[in-house]
Amino acid sequence: MAEVKLEQVGKSFGATRALDSVTMTVPDGSFVVLLGPTGAGKTTTLRLIAGLDLPDAGRISIAAQDVAGLSPAQRDVAMVFQQYSLYPHLSVRQNLEFPLKSPILRTPPAEIARKVGEVAEILQITHKLDNKATALSGGEMQRVSIGRALVRNPAVYLMDEPLSSLDAKLRADLRVELKSIQANSGATLLYVTHDQIEAMTMATHVGVLDQGRLVQFGTPRDLYENPVSVYAASRLGQPRINILPAALFGGAPDRAAQIGLRPEQIRQGEGENSLVERVERLGDQTRLHLNLRDHPIVTVTNAHTDLRPGDIVKIRPQNPFYFDATGARIP
Amino acid sequence: MTFTPIDKAARATPPAMARRIRGLSDRTIAWIFVAPSIFLLLAVNIFPLIWTIRLSFTNFRVNRPNNDVEWVGLRNYQRILTDEGTWATMQATAHFLIWTIVLQVLIGFALAFLINKKFRGNDLWTTIIVFPMMLSPAVVGNFWTFLYQPQIGLFNYVVAFFTGADPASFSMIGDVMLAPWAIVIADTWMWTPFVMLICLAGLRSIPNSIYEAAECDRASKWRQFWTITIPMVLPFLMLAVLFRGIENFKMFDLVVQLTGGGPGNTTTLTSIDLKREAFEKWRTGYSSAYAVILFVTVFGLASIYVKALNKVKER
Numbered sequence: 184m185a186e187v188k189l190e191q192v193g194k195s196f197g198a199t200r201a202l203d204s205v206t207m208t209v210p211d212g213s214f215v216v217l218l219g220p221t222g223a224g225k226t227t228t229l230r231l232i233a234g235l236d237l238p239d240a241g242r243i244s245i246a247a248q249d250v251a252g253l254s255p256a257q258r259d260v261a262m263v264f265q266q267y268s269l270y271p272h273l274s275v276r277q278n279l280e281f282p283l284k285s286p287i288l289r290t291p292p293a294e295i296a297r298k299v300g301e302v303a304e305i306l307q308i309t310h311k312l313d314n315k316a317t318a319l320s321g322g323e324m325q326r327v328s329i330g331r332a333l334v335r336n337p338a339v340y341l342m343d344e345p346l347s348s349l350d351a352k353l354r355a356d357l358r359v360e361l362k363s364i365q366a367n368s369g370a371t372l373l374y375v376t377h378d379q380i381e382a383m384t385m386a387t388h389v390g391v392l393d394q395g396r397l398v399q400f401g402t403p404r405d406l407y408e409n410p411v412s413v414y415a416a417s418r419l420g421q422p423r424i425n426i427l428p429a430a431l432f433g434g435a436p437d438r439a440a441q442i443g444l445r446p447e448q449i450r451q452g453e454g455e456n457s458l459v460e461r462v463e464r465l466g467d468q469t470r471l472h473l474n475l476r477d478h479p480i481v482t483v484t485n486a487h488t489d490l491r492p493g494d495i496v497k498i499r500p501q502n503p504f505y506f507d508a509t510g511a512r513i514p
Numbered sequence: 515m516t517f518t519p520i521d522k523a524a525r526a527t528p529p530a531m532a533r534r535i536r537g538l539s540d541r542t543i544a545w546i547f548v549a550p551s552i553f554l555l556l557a558v559n560i561f562p563l564i565w566t567i568r569l570s571f572t573n574f575r576v577n578r579p580n581n582d583v584e585w586v587g588l589r590n591y592q593r594i595l596t597d598e599g600t601w602a603t604m605q606a607t608a609h610f611l612i613w614t615i616v617l618q619v620l621i622g623f624a625l626a627f628l629i630n631k632k633f634r635g636n637d638l639w640t641t642i643i644v645f646p647m648m649l650s651p652a653v654v655g656n657f658w659t660f661l662y663q664p665q666i667g668l669f670n671y672v673v674a675f676f677t678g679a680d681p682a683s684f685s686m687i688g689d690v691m692l693a694p695w696a697i698v699i700a701d702t703w704m705w706t707p708f709v710m711l712i713c714l715a716g717l718r719s720i721p722n723s724i725y726e727a728a729e730c731d732r733a734s735k736w737r738q739f740w741t742i743t744i745p746m747v748l749p750f751l752m753l754a755v756l757f758r759g760i761e762n763f764k765m766f767d768l769v770v771q772l773t774g775g776g777p778g779n780t781t782t783l784t785s786i787d788l789k790r791e792a793f794e795k796w797r798t799g800y801s802s803a804y805a806v807i808l809f810v811t812v813f814g815l816a817s818i819y820v821k822a823l824n825k826v827k828e829r
């Protein structure tokens with residue numbers, strides 16, 4: 184239960200600039216998702232907040248207190264590591280008990296047992312409690328790793344791709360569980376993911392990182408409807424936004440080099456002729472792969488469409504995004 | 515067409531032989547490959563062992579091959595186990611074993627723990643520390659006799675410097691109370707680096723991310739040491755104890771060079787005693803029984819220990 188503030192934070196590993204002057208305020212009780220491709224600096228951000236690495240520049244504060252010089256224990260953060268980092272010589276139960284057995288906390292044994300049982304239940308690993316931590320599947324290890332964070336009640340949760348190795352159903356279950364745990368406890372949570380659905384459904388705020396820079400920070404809706412750049416626009420949306428030369432359609436502003444079209448920004452039935460190349464029926468929606476003068480476009484149409492490959496569909500932009508030559512959005 | 519070495523070998527084999535080889539089953543071929551090793555093992559290990567057990571029931575003396583050999587039953591065993599000299603030897607061995615292991619494990623682990631911290635030049639320090647281990651035990655024994663010299667020995671001088679005693683007032687090798695410690699100190703000096711290397715391997719096998727997780731889980735350095743470092747290094751430590759235990763049970767050269775088993779019999783370890791019985795007094799039957807007793811003891815202890823070690827590793 185604390186606000187996390189990063190001001191001009193920078194971190195280099197040798198010649199690699201992992202983070203470059205990142206400024207971000209994570210409001211108390213918010214669920215912040217960090218997005219960005221591999222190597223963007225997401226893990227580095229979490230490690231700096233946790234205090235596992237120290238920033239080269241800038242200030243980090245938790246609950247209005249500058250944490251420079253504080254150890255991870257003093258910062259009271261719980262971290263779910265990308266590579267799990269379970270205690271290999273301990274059982275699953277002992278792994279989950281470990282944070283509670285801290286002498287600082289003095290948790291009574293009955294309370295520890297109750298808490299561990301409860302968390303194991305949520306994560307569906309009750310039947311594995313007496314396994315050794317190394318005798319687990321990847322997804323089970325990942326859940327133990329989440330559990331080790333959840334048994335505590337820290338000021339800030341830091342989760343690094345916590346659901347990445349789970350199957351679709353479990354992932355959907357845990358998405359709901361994590362969100363409700365966070366909402367009920369009022370804890371602040373920073374969450375790294377590559378999964379758009381997680382970002383859209385769980386986040387109160389999304390931060391987009393690009394090569395160590397925070398390029399946009401806002402609500403998921405804000406990010407979706409008002410991306411600041413081609414890069415930010417490409418983070419969210421399924422199917423991905425179509426980026427095309429601005430001259431393909433008429434009416435682009437002078438400086439515009441590219442036009443960005445999400446499916447709902449493509450109006451079908453009027454405008455330019457495009458060729459249907461492929462029809463993907465996903466059940467609840469159907470995706471059209473179109474070809475407009477040798478430019479591929481992916482859009483969505485109603486689930487029971489009669490369109491078939493070889494047909495012609497007319498399309499026209501509707502409130503599109505325009506970007507200049509550097510990829511920045513033109514308002 | 516290209517020829518691999520195998521094709522060439524196949525072509526070079528005379529047809530009659532090739533036919534015979536083709537008729538062999540995989541099992542037969544496996545036996546053919548293993549047979550030389552099995553033969554060697556039988557010849558140099560198993561046969562001498564059985565022969566020793568046989569001799570241990572006789573009064574055979576290898577320096578008098580023409581004497582009649584008598585079966586004496588269990589008399590050799592009885593004499594050994596009731597002989598006070600043997601028990602004194604066993605005690606000296608136990609003292610040597612226990613103290614070398616305790617000291618080497620404690621100091622070796624402490625050194626490994628320090629060297630494992632990231633500081634400049636720790637590789638250089640490792641090389642320096644490991645140096646004694648590379649020397650010949652006879653050489654080490656020899657120069658420790660100089661270090662222990664009451665008048666000019668560096669060891670006595672250093673002890674005197676710290677305690678204020680007269681360096682000439684005590685002799686590590688000449689004193690019945692001190693001699694057992696003299697061999698413990700020399701062996702510890704020589705072999706602690708070995709234990710350190712094994713501990714270092716153990717410490718390096720613990721990934722840093724586990725300490726990071728513990729750090730986030732608010733475990734103090736003290737708790738991390740006892741709940742992570744020690745349990746994860748324990749299999750390595752136990753292995754070091756096993757190696758040192760077996761090595762020091764056989765200890766011979768260093769101690770012979772240093773004290774020659776004296777003064778009196780205070781540093782006569784079982785291996786030294788056994789060598790005297792067998793090759794100075796030439797009591798072959800008696801010493802065979804002695805060897806069998808030692809073999810059973812070591813084998814028994816080692817198997818119990820290895821079981822425990824495996825249990826620790828499985829945890």
Ligand SMILES: Nc1ncnc2c1ncn2[C@@H]1O[C@H](COP(=O)(O)OP(=O)(O)OP(=O)(O)O)[C@@H](O)[C@H]1O
Binds near residue numbers: 222265
């Ligand atoms: N310990 C380190 N030593 C050297 N370089 C590092 C180290 N940790 C991270 N980096 C570099 O810093 C950059 C950011 O790494 P980071 O782990 O934060 O990426 P990430 O966004 O978490 O990526 P992923 O999605 O693959 O986990 C990368 O270029 C990486 O190579």
Ligand SMILES: [Mg+2]
Binds near residue numbers: 226
């Ligand atoms: Mg990462």
